[in-house]
Amino acid sequence: MLAILLGGKAMGKKQTLLGDCELCYRTNVEITIHHLTPKELGGTFLPTAKLCLPCHKQIHAIYTNEELATRMNTIERLRDDDTIKKFVRWIQKQPSTKLISVTKSKERRQKKR
Numbered sequence: 558m559l560a561i562l563l564g565g566k567a568m569g570k571k572q573t574l575l576g577d578c579e580l581c582y583r584t585n586v587e588i589t590i591h592h593l594t595p596k597e598l599g600g601t602f603l604p605t606a607k608l609c610l611p612c613h614k615q616i617h618a619i620y621t622n623e624e625l626a627t628r629m630n631t632i633e634r635l636r637d638d639d640t641i642k643k644f645v646r647w648i649q650k651q652p653s654t655k656l657i658s659v660t661k662s663k664e665r666r667q668k669k670r
């Protein structure tokens with residue numbers, strides 16, 4: 558199941574690019590930009606990290622914005638976290654082409670035309 562976005566207006570601010578994840582080091586995966594300090598907490602102009610979708614979702618599933626801003630605001634600290642390490646060890650065994658469904662996608666419902 559591939560959703561192909563052909564220009565036009567995207568409903569969400571989700572943009573897809575391929576690259577290397579800074580957390581699990583898998584290459585040629587779908588990359589998203591993670592604000593190491595959440596934007597809500599003033600991180601708009603602070604460093605970001607390129608993370609694959611599963612890593613990104615995982616981080617936000619484990620940590621609140623406050624924890625990210627205070628304790629996990631560098632990629633090194635994230636890499637060094639035991640929960641993350643376990644996750645990374647697992648994700649590295651997954652093929653990069655496999656889409657891991659973490660949540661049921663709400664985006665689907667907006668596809669009207």
Ligand SMILES: [Zn+2]
Binds near residue numbers: 578581608610611612
């Ligand atoms: Zn990753």
Ligand SMILES: [Zn+2]
Binds near residue numbers: 590591592613617
């Ligand atoms: Zn993020």
